Amino acid sequence: EVQxxxxxxxxxxxxxxxxxxxxxTGFTFSSHAMSWVRQAPGKGLEWVSALSGGSTITYYAxxxxxxxxxxxxxSKNTLYLEMNSLRVEDTATYYxxxxxxxxxxxxxxxxxxxLVTVSS
Amino acid sequence: EIVxxxxxxxxxxxxxxxxxxxxxxxxxxxxxxxxxxxQKPGRAPRLLIYGASTRATGIPDRFSGSGSxxxxxxxxxxLEPEDFAVYYCQQYGSLPRTxxxxxxxEIK
Numbered sequence: 458e459v460q461x462x463x464x465x466x467x468x469x470x471x472x473x474x475x476x477x478x479x480x481x482t483g484f485t486f487s488s489h490a491m492s493w494v495r496q497a498p499g500k501g502l503e504w505v506s507a508l509s510g511g512s513t514i515t516y517y518a519x520x521x522x523x524x525x526x527x528x529x530x531x532s533k534n535t536l537y538l539e540m541n542s543l544r545v546e547d548t549a550t551y552y553x554x555x556x557x558x559x560x561x562x563x564x565x566x567x568x569x570x571x572l573v574t575v576s577s
Numbered sequence: 578e579i580v581x582x583x584x585x586x587x588x589x590x591x592x593x594x595x596x597x598x599x600x601x602x603x604x605x606x607x608x609x610x611x612x613x614x615x616q617k618p619g620r621a622p623r624l625l626i627y628g629a630s631t632r633a634t635g636i637p638d639r640f641s642g643s644g645s646x647x648x649x650x651x652x653x654x655x656l657e658p659e660d661f662a663v664y665y666c667q668q669y670g671s672l673p674r675t676x677x678x679x680x681x682x683e684i685k
Contacts, residue, residue, distance in 0.1 A: 492674075494622075501665065501676055501677070501678045501679045502614075502616075502622065502665055502667075502676040502679075503676065504667075504673060504674040504675065504676065507674070516672055516673075518673045519578075519673065552621055552622075557624070557627065557633075560627050560628060560669075562610065562669035562674065563612045563624060563627040563667070563669060564614075564622070564624060565624045565633060565634070567621035567622055567623075568621065569620075569621055570621060
């Protein structure tokens with residue numbers, strides 16, 4: 458059974474940093490692109506970043522480029538999101554999502570999400 | 578950036594009725610690179626449709642997608658009680674990947 462489990466969400470002050478993790482089980486992690494998608498409280502979905510299976514290709518939304526960094530450790534089946542210079546508007550539930558085997562740019566499995574709150 | 582506009586914002590229907598949800602793009606979506614997701618309160622999104630019309634694994638055939646270019650539609654042929662949720666379209670033909678703002682399907 459495919460499972461994605463995010464962790465690392467917390468309350469952090471503006472300008473602070475945080476690292477999120479997403480532990481994957483139940484599939485060959487290295488064979489799938491992975492993404493982060495966030496959802497502000499009561500709002501819609503916002504794509505954050507995408508990373509290829511071999512970490513050779515990375516994409517970011519303009520709103521986080523230069524502040525956030527996505528990486529993965531295929532030996533640990535774990536995806537990461539390093540977040541720096543956090544802003545109030547980064548407050549959201551962050552989901553990791555697996556790229557579909559056929560159409561890698563859509564997300565067929567999602568974690569339960571981890572909440573990041575940026576506030577003073 | 579491709580902006581996706583979903584309509585209506587809220588759709589009130591009864592179980593057994595047909596639901597038609599619209600997603601309009603600000604520019605043409607390449608290669609029908611359009612997906613639909615369902616999200617229930619407190620839950621992660623669930624992939625329903627990709628490639629504008631291909632059902633994801635395990636999705637009932639009452640869900641169907643259609644469209645191309647800038648106009649896409651998700652149709653639920655006969656609503657079941659578990660179908661009442663928020664639905665999002667997503668384009669993945671160009672960067673950044675973008676989502677629509679969602680359509681809430683509520684019980685009338």
